[in-house]
Amino acid sequence: MATISDQTVVCSRHFKYTDFKWTPAVRKTLKSDSVPFVFDWSNLITPRRELFKHPVPQKRPRPESDTEIEADDDISLGCEPYPEFQETNLIVCSPQKDKIQELEALVKSRDQEIQRLQKKIEIERFGINRFSTDNTMILFYTGFVSMSMFSAFFNFIKPVANSMTSYYYKSNDNAKQNILAGRQRNMLLIDELFMFLCRLKCGLMEQDLAVRFNCHVSTVSRKMITWANFLYFVLGSFNIWPSKQHIDDKMPASFKLLYPSTRVVIDCTEIKTERPSSLALGSKCYSNYKSSHTWKGLVGIAPHGAVTFISSLYTGCMSDVEITKLCGLVDLLEMGDSIMADKGFVLNKVLEGTGITVNTPPFLMSHGQFTKQEVEETQTIAKLRIHIERHIRRVKEYHLFDKIIPLSMVGTINQLWTVANMLTLFRGPLVKEWH
Incomplete structure (x- = not known):
């Protein structure tokens, strides 16, 4: 048998949890009256925890629709009825269904309103559709x-x-x-x-x-x-210069009677531009006729009014004769053709030897006044030349040319000038009788 002394140590597992006391330093010590309860001769068996079976509540089958609820009320399902549950379910579901229908109707009306507003915005938006x-x-x-x-x-x-x-x-x-x-x-x-x-x-x-x-x-x-x-x-890319046969076929009676050889009626017009900072370019762009800086272009129409020739733009200082010489119009004309133009187109030297003539109003010579024949000729040519003025007026109805063209548009002004002239072809004839 072992000798017990102050230094004898006993395993803590031989004591119950309640036999210990705890110090502030969280150190456990035995109580003075504690005795061990685990010995070699003791055969302690920890009892097994008893299991309890919880009853599972029986579930009632869920109806698929409100119609089935009404139809199956009298059918016994083999379990205790739940009148409180059934009554509560009916009271809660009915308002929810009404609320859902109300919300669906609200969403539908909002969608219709959105579509209406989108259509209104599309119509009011600045564009071709408006x-x-x-x-x-x-x-x-x-x-x-x-x-x-x-x-x-x-x-x-x-x-x-x-x-x-x-x-x-x-x-x-x-x-x-x-x-x-x-x-x-x-x-x-x-x-x-x-x-x-x-x-x-x-x-x-x-x-x-x-x-x-x-x-x-x-x-x-x-x-x-x-x-x-x-x-x-x-x-x-369109070839707007018609054949001589086409000109003859479309020629109005007023031209055919007095000037049947007329192939084209020409005139020059000017578009104002900003004053260039360069003195050399400024002097070239200055027009004495307009007393401002301009770009100058030549246009020609057939006797029946359709535009048939559009020149590039030149500086405002150039004369009508110089532009006619440079623009390439003479190269398109054939022997026997005639040009109708204003007094400024003195083309005798330019057309010399080509077989092409020019019809212009007579000049006032040294005798001081026109003869009766010259007055009648002036009036006749003016009456026929009015159609080129009408064409130029159509071009000037593109009001971009009303303003002083900034120098920043120099790269596109020639294109804009040509496009404006070409678009007049979609306006119909200059004279309704020619339609």
Whole structure:
């Protein structure tokens, strides 16, 4: 038997938990009356925890619809009825169904309102769709006499316009101009054309167009350059110079009676521009006739009124004779043709040896007054020449040319001038009787 002393140690597992006491330092010590309860002869078995089976409540089958609830009320399901549950379910579900139907109706009405407002916004948005039913406004903004004429023109150029190369200006060290094809468009193609025509026909400023079409002013500027060049090449590819036989077939009786050999009626017109900073260029652009700096171009129409010749723009200091010599008109004429023009076109030397004549009003010679025959000739030519003035007036109805053209538009002014002249072909005849 072991000797017990102060140093004897007993395993703590021989004592119960309640036999210990705890010090503030969290150190456990035995109580003075504690005795061990685990010995070799003790055969203690920890009793197994008794398991309790919880009753599972029986579930009632869930009905698929309200109709089934009413139909199955009298059917016994083999369990205790729940009248309180059934009554509560009916009271709660009915208001929920009504609420859902009310919300669905509200959502439907809101969707209809949204569609109505979207349609209203689309109609009120500044674009071709807004004015598609008003031919007066179509003529005002585009120069086309009707929406059907505008649509026909757009459908004609649309296949090529879809692959149109867009212009943009990239600022870099070399300040080079660049073009970019296939850029994603943020505006309908037909609205781009409409915006270009608003600029050309009404003379609207680019900042104004940016506000109207809800885009940046630089976007407007790029689109103006793009469409000016595009229409210049598309419309400029048309051969508007008719054959002599065609001229004879379409010639009005007034020309056929007095001047049957007339092939073209010509005149020059001028467009004001800003004063260049260069003195040399400024002197070349200065027009004594307009007393301002201008660009000058020559146009020609057939006797029946259709435009048949459009020259490039030249500096305002050049005379009518110089422009006629340089523009290439004489090369298109044939022997026996005649030109009808104003007094400023003294083309005798230019046409010498070509077999081409020019019909101009007679000059007042040294005798001081016109003879009766000269007066009648002057009146006759003036009456026939009035049609070229009407054509020029149609071109000037594109009010972009009313303003002083800034020098920043020098790169596109020639294209705009040509396009404006070509678009007059879609306005119909100058004289209704010629239709």
